[in-house]
Amino acid sequence: MSEEAIKLGGKKKSIFMDKVKELLPEGGNLNLCLTCGACSSGCPATGLEGMDPRKFLRMAALGMDEELQSSPWVWMCTMCQRCVYVCPMKIDIPQLVFNARASWPMEDRPKGIKGSCEMAMKNDSTSAMGASPEDFTFVVEDVLEEYREAQPEFKDMQAPIDKKGAEFFVNQNSREPVTEPDEMVPLWKILHLVGADWTYGSKGWAGENYCMFLADNERWEHITRTTANSADELGCKVFLNTE
Amino acid sequence: MVKSVVGEENFIDMEPNRSNNYCCGGGGGFLQAGYKEQRLEFGKLKDQQIQTTKADYCIAGCHNCHAQIHELSEHYGANYGVVHMWTLICLSLGILGPNEREYLHDDLKEVNEFHPETAM
Numbered sequence: 001m002s003e004e005a006i007k008l009g010g011k012k013k014s015i016f017m018d019k020v021k022e023l024l025p026e027g028g029n030l031n032l033c034l035t036c037g038a039c040s041s042g043c044p045a046t047g048l049e050g051m052d053p054r055k056f057l058r059m060a061a062l063g064m065d066e067e068l069q070s071s072p073w074v075w076m077c078t079m080c081q082r083c084v085y086v087c088p089m090k091i092d093i094p095q096l097v098f099n100a101r102a103s104w105p106m107e108d109r110p111k112g113i114k115g116s117c118e119m120a121m122k123n124d125s126t127s128a129m130g131a132s133p134e135d136f137t138f139v140v141e142d143v144l145e146e147y148r149e150a151q152p153e154f155k156d157m158q159a160p161i162d163k164k165g166a167e168f169f170v171n172q173n174s175r176e177p178v179t180e181p182d183e184m185v186p187l188w189k190i191l192h193l194v195g196a197d198w199t200y201g202s203k204g205w206a207g208e209n210y211c212m213f214l215a216d217n218e219r220w221e222h223i224t225r226t227t228a229n230s231a232d233e234l235g236c237k238v239f240l241n242t243e
Numbered sequence: 244m245v246k247s248v249v250g251e252e253n254f255i256d257m258e259p260n261r262s263n264n265y266c267c268g269g270g271g272g273f274l275q276a277g278y279k280e281q282r283l284e285f286g287k288l289k290d291q292q293i294q295t296t297k298a299d300y301c302i303a304g305c306h307n308c309h310a311q312i313h314e315l316s317e318h319y320g321a322n323y324g325v326v327h328m329w330t331l332i333c334l335s336l337g338i339l340g341p342n343e344r345e346y347l348h349d350d351l352k353e354v355n356e357f358h359p360e361t362a363m
Contacts, residue, residue, distance in 0.1 A: 047284075048284060048285065049281070075272065078271030080270065151358050183327070183343065186329035186333040
């Protein structure tokens, strides 16, 4: 917990909160805080780095932009939105956190998140683990073939890639094809048994999006559009997000 | 759905639940952010919720949750299993093969095994 009292430097310093307010419907209700503390009392990130959601918002309201934008706490709040759910005024603190992340110089943002985002930009897979469309296709076909033979009850099971006109576009976290391919099979079996007409896309098959966590709007949008366009190009009616 | 798969008597919800539930701390990039100590501290609340249920397994809704709760289970020593929903659905249908049981513990490792001869 923080031991030092917060000192205000007289005149309100800046306008980070005002900028975020402009971005949000109803200004994210950011100036409606009643200081009740419901947000902080139910937040698992309360106390980390001497910070909590109410304190974060109060600091923003007081114009303590520098302190806010340099606190690593913004990478410890998962933006789960429980604080919004319990807030009587529905204040959007997670958006404040997201935009504080976005204000960090790129080189100072967490290497792990940045690395996963960069990996996803390498090819059309959008995979944070860097697997290419070819790698993904190979693994899926290989595993499918193996299971059709080993478990004859599933000899007609499909795991289509780029099937035009399929009803469902299914995405897939990279962890399975890259590190534990057998874990893909139970989902395929369920889809097979219910008779779902589904497909993966060789483009945008990977479900994770670390560019979003990095608060990099441009690259976040690129990844989301790649996967959405993939589903559109195949003529799928439903995007089934398994992530 | 969980109740229909594991049986009404085997489903124990944590408290608080639904929209009042607590985040486990795996999401938002926290898993990759590098602040491990703080991430485990964050997850303490989730681990306590799970331990309080005395359940043998926790079902995780996504991969971030799965990885984080799995680590919490080991770090805080309760060693409950952490599974994806698809594993339990296939187990209950009797179509879960021996190589699709990565996250099942010994108590379920060989239960209702589909094509046990294919074990690798």
